[in-house]
Amino acid sequence: MVPRMAVVSSYHHGDLESALVEAAIALVRKYGPDHLSLRAVSADVGVSPSASYHYFQDKDALISAVGTILFDRLADLQEQAISKVSGNSMRSAKERFQAMGNAYFKWAVTEPNLYRLLFGGFCEMQEVPQDHKAWRLLSESLDELVSVGLISKSARQDGEVLVWSAVHGASSLIIEGFMPRQSFPEVLRGIQRSLGMK
Amino acid sequence: MVPRMAVVSSYHHGDLESALVEAAIALVRKYGPDHLSLRAVSADVGVSPSASYHYFQDKDALISAVGTILFDRLADLQEQAISKVSGNSMRSAKERFQAMGNAYFKWAVTEPNLYRLLFGGFCEMQEVPQDHKAWRLLSESLDELVSVGLISKSARQDGEVLVWSAVHGASSLIIEGFMPRQSFPEVLRGIQRSLGMK
């Protein structure tokens, strides 16, 4: 009888699962992963606290879903940063590589709470990330550095793990206050030395 | 009247502050930093839940105290690992350097929950760690590599941040399942390449 704005009735939400995930992201962003409350998430969405149990087994399952989404979005940010640098020169290849690392670090320092949720042991990644976009982008960038002659094939060997470890470690140590923020460019230079990049 | 085994009465604990910290460490070790309960800590020590508020402002303060202790102990482990390698040769200097990294990684994989508490944003380090033992050991090890001629002075520049970032990042990514465990030696080799070590 009463006209409704929503697509569906107000009793059935329609897309509660992703609404809960988005609300959880917003709350973690504000208050940190350890202060996330299922009841606050439900209240933000406008639903009863019990409703989430139809989509997630428990609170940890919701957190894991958030982690999966955040990991995808981080990879999207890196892809976006790469795509902003055009050209086939050695210079642009190097810039793409650096843009990836800078995007990773920038996300860590602007969203430390999301970073902590993703990498702090709160969620168990269901997807084995070996063939994830994040790995692929890094691998392709290293391949490009080889093909344009910036690094050698032998130096490229095991480059992924060194690069990701150093960028991730610096980001983590900096947002937790163990390392000053200006150390990140130094780490980036050290990475390039490790790759024999000139 | 009744003979007592304890040094003090059973009402006054005697050294409640450190007992609470040790009990908290044991519980975090088992169940993770996010599932630590003040009440469980108190119960383990055999004390009322309110008693801890005479030594710690709140739960976060107890966690921070735990973090400070853990950081010190990690540095102790590294010092211990270094001290097991004797000699003044290039070889022993290199071994000491590697022993430090290996000790760090070993602690991370054997005590992932303690590692998460220390580096996962749960505690706010009160002590500025710039002059901490962990920094000093790393700095001295790098100096030694220079003095025995294993790395150059220019490569040593900013070596601390690269080394700590890569070792910490690899440890973190491995215990969270983002990276296979066997990647750590590769990261160590990459670090040594970055330092120009031969």
Add this chain to the structure above:
DNA sequence: CAGATAATCTGAACATTGTATAGATTCACA
């Protein structure tokens, strides 16, 4: 189109948590 069945959400309840406050117990010192 009507009725049954399944999907979705609510309400109330329970145990557990962090924390505040008032009071009990014990220590240390005059």
Add this chain to the structure above:
DNA sequence: TGTGAATCTATACAATGTTCAGATTATCTG
């Protein structure tokens, strides 16, 4: 020895994760 300070307990309260019975709506069957 007794008085004040330090230390711990008891109780209480609001908030949290989770369960379960039932209410509401969607969807499918005839």
